[in-house]
Amino acid sequence: xxxxxxxxxxxxxxxxxxxxxxxxxxxxxxxxxxxxxxxxxxxxxxxxxxxxxxxxxxxxxxxxxxxxxxxxxxxxxxxxxxxxxxxxxxxxxxxxxxxxxxxxxxxxxxxxxxxxxxxxxxxxxxxxxxxxxxxxxxxxxxxxxxxxxxxxxxxxxxxxxxxxxxxxxxxxxxxxxxxxxxxxxxxxxxxxxxxxxxxxxxxxxxxxxxxxxxxxxxxxxxxxxxxxxxxxxxxxxxxxxxxxxxxxxxxxxxxxxxxxxxxxxxxxxxxxxxxxxxxxxxxxxxxxxxxxxxxxxxxxxxxxxxxxxxxxxxxxxxxxxxxxxxxxxxxxxxxxxxxxxxxxxxxxxxxxxxxxxxxxxxxxxxxxxxxxxxxxxxxxxxxxxxxxxxxxxxxxxxxxxxxxxxxxxxxxxxxxxxxxxxxx
RNA sequence: GGAGAGAUGGCCGAGUGGUCGAAGGCGCUCCCCUGCUAAGGGAGUAUAGGCUCAAAAGGCUUAUCGAGGGUUCGAAUCCCUCUCUCUCCGCCA
Numbered sequence: 001x002x003x004x005x006x007x008x009x010x011x012x013x014x015x016x017x018x019x020x021x022x023x024x025x026x027x028x029x030x031x032x033x034x035x036x037x038x039x040x041x042x043x044x045x046x047x048x049x050x051x052x053x054x055x056x057x058x059x060x061x062x063x064x065x066x067x068x069x070x071x072x073x074x075x076x077x078x079x080x081x082x083x084x085x086x087x088x089x090x091x092x093x094x095x096x097x098x099x100x101x102x103x104x105x106x107x108x109x110x111x112x113x114x115x116x117x118x119x120x121x122x123x124x125x126x127x128x129x130x131x132x133x134x135x136x137x138x139x140x141x142x143x144x145x146x147x148x149x150x151x152x153x154x155x156x157x158x159x160x161x162x163x164x165x166x167x168x169x170x171x172x173x174x175x176x177x178x179x180x181x182x183x184x185x186x187x188x189x190x191x192x193x194x195x196x197x198x199x200x201x202x203x204x205x206x207x208x209x210x211x212x213x214x215x216x217x218x219x220x221x222x223x224x225x226x227x228x229x230x231x232x233x234x235x236x237x238x239x240x241x242x243x244x245x246x247x248x249x250x251x252x253x254x255x256x257x258x259x260x261x262x263x264x265x266x267x268x269x270x271x272x273x274x275x276x277x278x279x280x281x282x283x284x285x286x287x288x289x290x291x292x293x294x295x296x297x298x299x300x301x302x303x304x305x306x307x308x309x310x311x312x313x314x315x316x317x318x319x320x321x322x323x324x325x326x327x328x329x330x331x332x333x334x335x336x337x338x339x340x341x342x343x344x345x346x347x348x349x350x351x352x353x354x355x356x357x358x359x360x361x362x363x364x365x366x367x368x369x370x371x372x373x374x375x376x377x378x379x380x381x382x383x384x385x386x387x388x389x390x391x392x393x394x395x396x397x398x399x400x401x402x403x404x405x406x407x408x409x410x411x412x413x414x415x416x417x418x419x420x421x422x423x424x
Numbered sequence: 425g426g427a428g429a430g431a432u433g434g435c436c437g438a439g440u441g442g443u444c445g446a447a448g449g450c451g452c453u454c455c456c457c458u459g460c461u462a463a464g465g466g467a468g469u470a471u472a473g474g475c476u477c478a479a480a481a482g483g484c485u486u487a488u489c490g491a492g493g494g495u496u497c498g499a500a501u502c503c504c505u506c507u508c509u510c511u512c513c514g515c516c517a
Contacts, residue, residue: 048486
């Protein structure tokens with residue numbers, strides 16, 4: 001959520017920057033709401049002040065044993081008007097809050113303008129896609145060929161967009177999560193956390209807009225609980241309504257969790273295999289930082305995610321999301337895209353964002369600064385990495401002509417030294 | 425599932441209708457004193473808003489004692505609903 005003070009003082013500038021990301025700021029609606037708020041709030045507070053003043057007078061009269069009925073009559077005379085105004089003000093403020101919560105974040109000045117993913121500039125390309133001397137298969141054919149991926153059973157259990165993994169691939173999947181957690185806890189200083197996979201609506205609205213994106217989430221019927229679409233939801237909310245001592249920053253958490261997404265609106269997209277499932281595992285990096293350092297931290301966090309790809313010897317590239325392709329809450333985002341031979345394309349495997357104070361303001365997450373004053377923290381997160389897609393990338397990049405799949409060196413210790421997955 | 429207790433400021437904790445935004449303590453900040461250290465004395469120290477002001481300072485003001493509603497001229501305090509925490513019993517992976 002944006003700072004309402006900023007909107008009051010620099011409305012035109014903010015509207016212009018939001019237009020870059022394709023959001024038309026309803027300037028008139030905001031001006032109207034603000035004018036109403038100001039008028040109603042001023043009068044309400046005047047009446048409240050009068051009531052408070054008279055009430056203390058009543059106390060003084062009664063203490064002296066004098067008759068206060070005249071004073072009480074005076075307050076009663078304005079009670080209806082006051083109560084009506086209080087209600088009206090509450091309504092206006094609720095509308096303003098809803099309005100503010102529906103406005104996306106303002107892109108950082110370094111974010112390139114653009115309309116879609118086609119406009120995302122490439123920052124760097126690491127590793128070279130391997131050339132195959134045989135016809136490459138995609139992960140579905142590889143996995144089913146090995147008898148280790150079973151989409152037929154998955155759809156029997158739960159319908160489309162689910163996976164069943166068996167034996168070697170199930171173990172590889174587990175090894176990947178383990179490996180990623182080890183890298184981030186041992187080498188990058190993150191604290192491993194285990195969290196609820198269901199969070200309240202308030203938490204969901206703390207990291208994004210629940211009103212706008214609730215259709216993307218699975219909800220528990222009859223309860224105010226949502227299956228998390230990423231561990232960002234619970235982990236970032238660790239600091240919800242907290243005042244973190246300044247010296248504790250940065251807080252760095254890594255969390256392995258399943259992620260649940262309804263994928264409403266993506267009908268027909270990536271229907272095959274495990275690229276876009278309703279349920280997938282992810283190792284998520286979250287940082288809660290001092291505002292001064294948040295952009296340095298974004299570079300750092302992105303580099304942390306890249307380490308995993310390097311260790312796994314997977315070719316990838318990093319792009320900066322242009323203004324038109326950014327998520328609702330982000331001020332700046334780097335996507336890491338891994339090379340998928342089966343698709344002959346780079347596909348997103350991690351998304352690393354700085355949200356500045358946008359989420360902190362929604363969550364009321366603050367810290368005590370050098371001057372002893374409270375200030376909103378900056379929040380960041382990124383995948384480090386999406387486990388399911390990493391598995392896909394391994395299968396496709398390390399496939400062999402005979403249908404087997406080589407296990408990269410880094411993972412072998414996690415698989416009891418196994419060097420390749422073969423049909424049994 | 426049953427019974428009971430509780431939720432107050434950065435923390436602990438007092439406060440059962442009236443100058444209470446809240447005693448006291450701890451912590452923190454500043455000052456004084458003390459030849460180090462330790463101890464002592466004094467002052468200050470919640471948050472989010474609104475209006476005013478060119479702006480800062482300042483001034484005026486509102487709300488907030490788990491959340492929401494109610495009673496009242498006036499609620500931390502009384503009533504209702506909800507949430508969470510703790511204790512005991514039952515059940516259970």
